[in-house]
Amino acid sequence: MPLDILPSVCPHDCPSTCSLEVERLDTHRIGRVRGAADQDYTAGVVCAKVARYAERHNHPDRLTVPLLRVGPKGQGMAAYKPISWNEALDRVAEKFIEAERRLGAETVWPYFYAGTMGLVQRDGINRLRHAKRYSGQLSTICVMLSDTGWVAGVGEKRGVDAREIAQSDLVVVWGGNPVSTQVNVMTHITRARKERGAPLVVVDPYRTPTALVADIHLMPRPGTDGALACAVMHELFRQGFADRDYLARYTDCPQELEAHLQSRPPEWAAAITGVPADRIRSFAELYGRTKRSYIRVGYGFSRSRNGSANLHAVSCLPAITGAWQYPGGGALYSNAGFYGLDKTMIEGLDVRDPKVRILDMSRIGPVLTGDRQDLGEGPPVTALLIQNTNPMVVCPEGLKVREGFMRDDLFTCVHEQFMTETAAMADVVLPATTFLEHDDIYLAGGHTYLQVARKVVEPLAEAKTNHFVICELAKRLGAEHPGFHMTEWELIDQMLKASNKPSADALAAERWHDCARSFEEGHFLNGFPQPGGRFRFKPDWKGMGPWHKGMPALPDHPHLIEEATAEHPFRLVAAPARTFLNSTFTETPGSRQREVRPTALLHPTDCERLGLAEGDRVRLGNRRGSVVIHAKPFDGLQPGVVIVEGIWPNGAFEEGQGINALIGADPGPPKGGACFHDSAVWVRPA
Ligand SMILES: Nc1nc2c(c(=O)[nH]1)N[C@H]1C(S)=C(S)[C@@H](COP(=O)(O)OP(=O)(O)OC[C@H]3O[C@@H](n4cnc5c(=O)[nH]c(N)nc54)[C@H](O)[C@@H]3O)O[C@H]1N2
Numbered sequence: 239m240p241l242d243i244l245p246s247v248c249p250h251d252c253p254s255t256c257s258l259e260v261e262r263l264d265t266h267r268i269g270r271v272r273g274a275a276d277q278d279y280t281a282g283v284v285c286a287k288v289a290r291y292a293e294r295h296n297h298p299d300r301l302t303v304p305l306l307r308v309g310p311k312g313q314g315m316a317a318y319k320p321i322s323w324n325e326a327l328d329r330v331a332e333k334f335i336e337a338e339r340r341l342g343a344e345t346v347w348p349y350f351y352a353g354t355m356g357l358v359q360r361d362g363i364n365r366l367r368h369a370k371r372y373s374g375q376l377s378t379i380c381v382m383l384s385d386t387g388w389v390a391g392v393g394e395k396r397g398v399d400a401r402e403i404a405q406s407d408l409v410v411v412w413g414g415n416p417v418s419t420q421v422n423v424m425t426h427i428t429r430a431r432k433e434r435g436a437p438l439v440v441v442d443p444y445r446t447p448t449a450l451v452a453d454i455h456l457m458p459r460p461g462t463d464g465a466l467a468c469a470v471m472h473e474l475f476r477q478g479f480a481d482r483d484y485l486a487r488y489t490d491c492p493q494e495l496e497a498h499l500q501s502r503p504p505e506w507a508a509a510i511t512g513v514p515a516d517r518i519r520s521f522a523e524l525y526g527r528t529k530r531s532y533i534r535v536g537y538g539f540s541r542s543r544n545g546s547a548n549l550h551a552v553s554c555l556p557a558i559t560g561a562w563q564y565p566g567g568g569a570l571y572s573n574a575g576f577y578g579l580d581k582t583m584i585e586g587l588d589v590r591d592p593k594v595r596i597l598d599m600s601r602i603g604p605v606l607t608g609d610r611q612d613l614g615e616g617p618p619v620t621a622l623l624i625q626n627t628n629p630m631v632v633c634p635e636g637l638k639v640r641e642g643f644m645r646d647d648l649f650t651c652v653h654e655q656f657m658t659e660t661a662a663m664a665d666v667v668l669p670a671t672t673f674l675e676h677d678d679i680y681l682a683g684g685h686t687y688l689q690v691a692r693k694v695v696e697p698l699a700e701a702k703t704n705h706f707v708i709c710e711l712a713k714r715l716g717a718e719h720p721g722f723h724m725t726e727w728e729l730i731d732q733m734l735k736a737s738n739k740p741s742a743d744a745l746a747a748e749r750w751h752d753c754a755r756s757f758e759e760g761h762f763l764n765g766f767p768q769p770g771g772r773f774r775f776k777p778d779w780k781g782m783g784p785w786h787k788g789m790p791a792l793p794d795h796p797h798l799i800e801e802a803t804a805e806h807p808f809r810l811v812a813a814p815a816r817t818f819l820n821s822t823f824t825e826t827p828g829s830r831q832r833e834v835r836p837t838a839l840l841h842p843t844d845c846e847r848l849g850l851a852e853g854d855r856v857r858l859g860n861r862r863g864s865v866v867i868h869a870k871p872f873d874g875l876q877p878g879v880v881i882v883e884g885i886w887p888n889g890a891f892e893e894g895q896g897i898n899a900l901i902g903a904d905p906g907p908p909k910g911g912a913c914f915h916d917s918a919v920w921v922r923p924a
Pocket residue numbers: 251252253380412413414415416418419420441442443444446458459460461462463535536537538539540541542811813814815816817818819820915
């Protein structure tokens with residue numbers, strides 16, 4: 239590699255975790271970013287938004303110095319004046335100490351998510367939390383519903399190696415949109431299609447870019463995948479595609495399941511899903527006939543109140559046909575659960591006090607507005623430390639989130655790369671490095687490599703790492719832990735050694751370390767990590783979480799979703815945009831140009847009925863709030879469904895409030911989780 243091209247790893251919240259090659263233009267600026275060609279999962283491919291990362295990294299609006307708010311909240315840069323790092327950190331520490339003195343340590347809430355997926359820069363905030371006994375965070379915003387649904391049947395968060403997709407004879411992408419959200423999956427699917435003639439089936443309520451290139455697109459109403467999966471299983475049994483030897487050996491209650499499915503034929507599912515019965519029957523036949531069938535399970539269809547149940551229902555399919563036994567057969571939701579890393583030092587798990595209350599991050603609106611049920615016996619939250627996330631934009635019940643952040647008695651510190659709408663609510667804003675300016679280690683959900691990355695360029699101006707901020711605050715707050723006295727690299731090395739992995743230096747030299755399991759283990763041929771080694775058609779929902787009421791004993795269509803009604807006749811899916819990543823990249827001109835503006839996709843018959851033409855202003859609303867948006871007639875969805883792509887900043891909407899105003903913050907059953915694709919709304923010309 240020439241000197242000015244350096245290795246790195248994409249830190250974004252995306253299962254692909256691509257191995258990167260980054261052009262370094264000078265000590266601070268980067269040029270093009272490419273995917274590592276000789277890493278067999280990345281295979282030389284990255285998404286367009288990261289290929290253009292220079293736009294974000296070298297952006298003129300990056301934060302360069304610590305800022306103190308001297309004007310009103312929500313006004314952006316004009317409300318701030320620069321201060322020194324020492325002043326900024328001293329002030330934050332003083333405020334936290336003062337808040338703790340008044341109301342106890344639980345009044346402080348460190349809040350984070352996955353702006354970077356690096357384990358040191360992302361999770362180090364927990365070390366400060368635990369050392370100080372600050373309020374805990376229940377991380378429900380993304381994977382809680384899907385993890386729960388997968389673990390219910392399979393038992394652990396792992397599945398068949400995605401590189402095996404190339405050996406499949408049928409690939410099913412269920413409730414995910416990899417062309418937009420993890421492009422590398424498509425590389426492996428393309429191989430199976432070219433080399434083995436494998437058809438691609440996509441199950442999605444609208445014609446996504448992935449559905450557009452599929453051979454078969456099944457288009458259920460949002461929140462009805464459980465019904466679809468049941469009818470497919472009904473047909474698998476009826477058409478003689480059930481592998482009875484496999485079922486007897488590897489599953490918990492096949493006879494009971496078969497009997498239960500008797501009353502779930504395709505006609506039953508057609509009425510619920512809107513997918514014609516003959517389409518369900520022929521998909522079941524294709525799936526049943528093909529032993530090497532691979533289901534790539536997406537996150538999208540878990541973001542409903544019945545999402546865990548629906549994801550579990552889909553994970554049952556390969557257990558019926560015994561597809562798990564074959565190369566290229568089975569399913570993958572995520573492999574993030576199999577790395578076995580000991581994060582005690584990074585997260586300060588050894589000093590965690592289990593008695594400290596834990597607050598649900600998706601419910602930050604209700605929490606900050608003082609919901610007693612959320613706060614329990616504890617004090618209100620009066621101090622926030624935020625890294626790696628943009629809750630003002632990404633969280634449900636957006637109006638409540640805003641109301642909470644506006645509170646006069648709330649002190650907020652946000653460590654950010656940009657003046658996001660969350661940063662603009664802060665009293666103190668600290669400038670953060672990007673992944674190209676700090677060291678970290680990354681695991682992946684979509685593949686099996688462990689990767690470390692050294693910084694590629696020097697930090698911009700006064701930007702500092704998350705690790706720096708956590709350690710400096712710890713010093714001022716009197717928090718004790720050996721992890722506060724280690725460098726990033728030392729923390730990485732310590733974790734690797736504690737986990738019986740190669741050292742940090744060895745890993746850096748190797749670039750990517752494959753942690754893949756054996757074929758037998760990957761395919762659960764030695765049994766599933768469940769009682770008796772058996773896949774569970776009948777999960778222990780009750781044991782999984784407090785909100786298990788209404789969860790079905792066996793796969794079904796549980797009536798838990800926010801159904802369309804006469805008053806709210808549309809079902810809204812707030813899907814991701816191809817060139818944004820959550821709210822990240824909404825600041826880059828390339829992505830803004832492509833996504834144009836917040837848009838509602840509506841069926842042409844709905845548009846006609848409402849008298850809407852392309853580009854007309856339309857108001858979507860429900861009891862939580864309403865937003866004004868531009869309509870676009872689109873025939874790739876069912877009537878009564880509306881799709882809004884992209885977590886646009888609130889400010890991109892006419893009235894300053896974005897799509898998450900319409901999303902509920904009630905915890906998705908059984909364990910919590912945000913239901914971004916499960917809202918009933920009305921639609922009116924604006
Ligand atoms: N470009 C881009 N890439 C991203 C992201 C992004 O915002 N933009 N976000 C990243 C993050 S944080 C994550 S978690 C992943 C998520 O990646 P995905 O697994 O793709 O999940 P979602 O993005 O939630 O939604 C994907 C699809 O699920 C569909 N869907 C919604 N409800 C249902 C349903 O009831 N049934 C079915 N069958 N389908 C349904 C939506 O229409 C959408 O097309 O992507 C990551 N990658």
